Amino acid sequence: MTIVHTEGIFTHEISWCNCPGERLFPASITKPKTAFTFDVLNHFLIDALECKTSAMSFYQKLKRFTNNAFPDCIPDRYQELMRVSRLWRDLKHRKWFGFGHDKEQDPRQGELALFCPACPQPGINLPPDWKTQYDSDTIMRQYVMDGNFTAQHMKMNKPELDVSLADGTGYMVAEKPYQAHLEQSLDNKERSTCSNHRAINAANINKSNLQALVIYDVGCQWSINFQSRVKSSCSLHLPPSLEIIPAVGKFHLAAHKLSCFPRYSLNFIKGAGHLDEVYDDHxxxxxxxxxxxxxxxxxxxxxxxxxxxxxxxxx
Incomplete structure (x- = not known):
């Protein structure tokens, strides 16, 4: 069998037994040829959450741990990692919220979601008179957009093969109401008044083969119709007196028109922080x-x- 562990990927002969305390997760139900240790699945879960590591990058790291000079000689179990990590994540969530293997009840809508204690809640983490007690610089709602990244979910040829393990039980809406929303939504194409950004062009492409498209970080364009969209939206309920301050990240602002710099640069927005990144190691x-x-x-x-x-x- 091929054993995938935190220290590398190894091939061993296995003598099957029923010893207590064994910590191997098989990659298939019948006649498994690959297994993942509990440790490596936990490591991948934390790496994905904390470091935003993709499954491909994580598996490449394990291959280099095994043989850094010739990683291509290592067995390819990327697809198995994708499948097993999905099952592992679902099992961990169910265990966390009290849905064990000995319970017949499945989690209902939202029962695998944690309440966010950081969200402003008057009477909980904000005093009831917070509007008069704090000034506008202390309490401010912030939206961070990034337009160079998109999440495209292509329509599947056989959608019945895409089995959901947590349909609507977490933070994402269930499939049926989401599809009903898409049927009522209109796809409006807008002409950019700024530079010819790839993010804006991607937003205006034909999305007939897409199920969902999320695009960020074109604040100068995004802010034009934001207020009108909020007023017409049934899902966003923002105070009418709320002031929206659009901004563009420094890395992306260089690709904008010169007139965008004084208006959308974080250098001129009160309360915005500054940071430097080190790229030497990468x-x-x-x-x-x-x-x-x-x-x-x-x-x-x-x-x-x-x-x-x-x-x-x-x-």
Whole structure:
């Protein structure tokens, strides 16, 4: 069997037994050839939540733990990880909320969701007179948009094969009311008054083959019709006196028109924070992967003298 663990991916001969305390999760129900340890499934769950690690990146990391020079020699169990991690996540959630394997009752709508204690709740984490006690700079609602990233869910040829494990029991709406909402929604294309951004163009493409499209970080365009959409929306109930301050992230603002800078830059918005990011480690790792993969495997197995110069390392 192929055993996927936090320290790598290994092949072992297995003698089946009923020993208590065993912690292997099979990748299939009958005649499994692959199993994941509980530890690696827990690690992937936390990595996905805390580090936003994708399943592909996580499995590539395990392959490099096993053999950093020749990761392609490691068995490919990416699809198995996708399936098992989904089951593992559902089991952990059900256990967390008290729906064990010995209970016949399934969770109902919203019963696998946690209440957010950080959301402003007058009388709970805000005093009842918060409107008069705090000024506008202390209590402010903030929306963060990022337009370079999209979530596209293509319509499936066989939607009956896409089995939901938690349809509406968490934070996402159930499938039937969501489809009813889509049937009533109109797809309006808007002309950009700013630069020719990819995010805006993606919003205006033909979405006949898409089930859902989420686009962010074009604040100059997003804010134009935001108030009117809020007034006509049945799902958003914002105070009419609420002031909306649109902004564009610094990384994306450089691609906007010059007139967007003084109006939407975080440098001129009171209360906005500043931060710097370090990319050295990521670039170093990127160069290492180029070195590993830049030649054929027989070439890499030979003894070669690679030039150790900054020009080579930064190629």
């Amino acid at each position: 670039m170093r790792d990127s160069n290492w992967k180029k070195i590993v993969n830049m030649g054929e495997r027989p070439f890499l197995q030979r003894e070669v003298n690679l030039p150790c110069t900054s020009q080579f390392l930064h190629c």
